[in-house]
Amino acid sequence: MAAPKTRRRGTDLEEAILRAAAGELADGGYPGLTMERVAQRAGTNKNAIYRRWPNRAALAVAAYRHLAEDTLKPPGTGNLREDALALLRAINCGQTSPAARILRGLLTGVGDEPELREQLHEQAVRGGTDTWLTLVGEAVARGEARPEALHPRVATVALVLLRHEFLTRGLTTVDDGVLVEIVDEVYLPLVRA
Structure with a gap:
């Protein structure tokens, strides 16, 4: 389920991305985790994710740590x-x-x-x-x-x-x-x- 794209910044955007990544991990596991799906689910773009996490491994572990x-x-x-x-x-x-x-x-x-x-x-x-x-x-x-x-x-x-x-x-x-x-x-x- 994709969130509507809204202009968020800072911790609000990071929170949305981490929630989306955790949701993707819960639904499809690590093999199914993609930056595209996380971006869609968070209502943002891949660039916003890559500015914070260099790869899906870093994003996955950050989502786990957040939870x-x-x-x-x-x-x-x-x-x-x-x-x-x-x-x-x-x-x-x-x-x-x-x-x-x-x-x-x-x-x-x-x-x-x-x-x-x-x-x-x-x-x-x-x-x-x-x-x-x-x-x-x-x-x-x-x-x-x-x-x-x-x-x-x-x-x-x-x-x-x-x-x-x-x-x-x-x-x-x-x-x-x-x-x-x-x-x-x-x-x-x-x-x-």
């Missing part, structure tokens, strides 16, 4: 254990969301497209890593975590273990007891002061 933004925010409970559990639970619940379905579709296209692989790697670094570094940084400031835990590989261990559960077991959600085990048995002993 997943709320899931990737640090909870800010004031307690390291509760923050880690809240974030893992949000990510876990989000695995059945439209954003998660889009991400799974993008991951299936990674083997054939180096640009998509690169974009997804950058998204993982920016989204997941930054969120966990923020969470651990707040815990370090409160004296709950060691400053050495601010290393990206250490800060994201809980997320990596959750992803491992999804990938190796083929699950779309993980039992809450597994999340508690990840936090209590692995994450907290690794990062606590």
Whole structure:
């Protein structure tokens, strides 16, 4: 369904393009995503898209990130254990969301497209890593975590273990007891002061 062409600029136009791209990804997956269809659906032209995203891989990952933004925010409970559990639970619940379905579709296209692989790697670094570094940084400031835990590989261990559960077991959600085990048995002993 094409939106009527209207003169939009800035964030309004970007929002319309990202919504249109997410809609295209939900309807036809990554293989069916084209700049032409996104432009038509957003009620704009391809040039407006290419000025913001150099290729469909960048647009697809931006659309995913836009949908997943709320899931990737640090909870800010004031307690390291509760923050880690809240974030893992949000990510876990989000695995059945439209954003998660889009991400799974993008991951299936990674083997054939180096640009998509690169974009997804950058998204993982920016989204997941930054969120966990923020969470651990707040815990370090409160004296709950060691400053050495601010290393990206250490800060994201809980997320990596959750992803491992999804990938190796083929699950779309993980039992809450597994999340508690990840936090209590692995994450907290690794990062606590």
